[in-house]
Each structure stands twice: as C-alpha cells, then as structure tokens.
Amino acid sequence: MNTERNIKIVIIEDDEIIREGYTLLISNVEGYEVVSRYASFDEAAKTIVNDSPDVILLDIELPGTNGIAAIPKLKRMLPHVHILILTVYESEKLIFEALANGASGYLTKNTAPAKIIESVKEVKDGGGPMSVNIARMVIKSFQRNQESPLSKRETQILEQIADGKSRSQIAKELFIDLETVRSHIKNIYLKLDVNSRADAIKTAKENKLI
DSSP states (O other), X not given: OOOOOOEEEEEEOSOHXXXXXXXXXXXXXXXXXXXXXXXXXXXXXXXXXXXXXXXXXXXXXXXXXXXXXXXXXHHHHSTTOEEEEEESOOOHHHHHHHHHHTOSEEEETTSOXXXXXXXXXXXXXXXXXXXHHHHHHHHHHHHSOTTOSSOHHHHHXXXXXXXXXXXXXXXXXXXXXXXXXXXXXXXXXXXXXXXXXXXXXXXXXXXXXX
C-alpha cells in the first residue's frame, strides 16, 4: 500500500478555461491533488495559507498584483512552498526576475501536459524545471560577452529584433512604450556604429553580444 501523501497544488491563473484545464489535467493523475485555484494573487492571499500547498502554479499576468511581485509575498506566507511559473512570456527579464524573486521553475504555456505533471514533482523534489526554450535562453545569457557596450535592456531589445519582432511587438512584450523602444534602438546603432537592423544583428552576433 502506498502511504505517500498527495502533492498538494494551488493554481493561480486568471483565465478560467486554462485554470480549469490545469485542474482537470492534474487531478486525473494519481498522487497529485489540486487543493485550491484562484483567479489572482490578491484573492489567493486571503486563504492560501490554509491550503498549505507544496507547489503553486503561478501565472505572471494577473489582475492586481502580478505574478513576479507575488512570488516574494507567497514565499513569506509559505516559506517551504515551491513556485512554478506557467506563462506565455519568454522575456529574459521576466525569467530572471521570477527566478531572483524565488520561483523554482519556469514553464511556458505550450509545455506538453506530461511535462507539466513531471515538473510539479521535480520542483517538489527540489529541482528547477524549465521549458527547453527558457533553459536555452538562460544558457545563452551566461555565454554572452560580459564586456558588452550594450545595457541589459538594449541587449534584450536587440535579441528581440534578431528574432524578427517588430518595434510594437517588442514594446508590448517588454511593457514599455514605442518611443522608448525607438530610443533604445537609436542607442544600439550608435554604440555598435551601424545604420541598419541587419548590421546591428551581424555585429552583435560576431562579438557575442547576443
């Protein structure tokens, strides 16, 4: 007879369809139990201590307190809880902020259901699961030239440009306005002594700036 208790999970996700989808997915697996689900951190904050979860699945874009800001608050309320970010965002800044704030793992929402289940167990056992694309981004960040003339934000924007994203897409993803993106791009061109998007990408790649 298996005497191991279930892994207790709380889901904080504002999209009801996704929230219920995760609940269904996890509840159907033996050894896993969704004890509560909330549409926001502010709602969860009222009763989550009583839920006593082992693992929290946390979205980043939430109404009220966002997921990044919620992580340290949740860790103060529940010092032993493991927080697994499950989001659509793949921005390097958000990944590092989430991990620096105390998240144990970072998955994107296109992660296969089996991998989500496996990651819940992994994080509970002290691991740090990440989606393949996220892990790649973290590794790439460590491999970069540390003597780069570009600021962290400029590097981030140049990477997005290299990925073929438009200025408005970059603004939306990094939560900054279009004018700020334009100003950063101007600085990038000046610092790299280039006049075009293609030359900026080429120079940056040759010098391992991205």
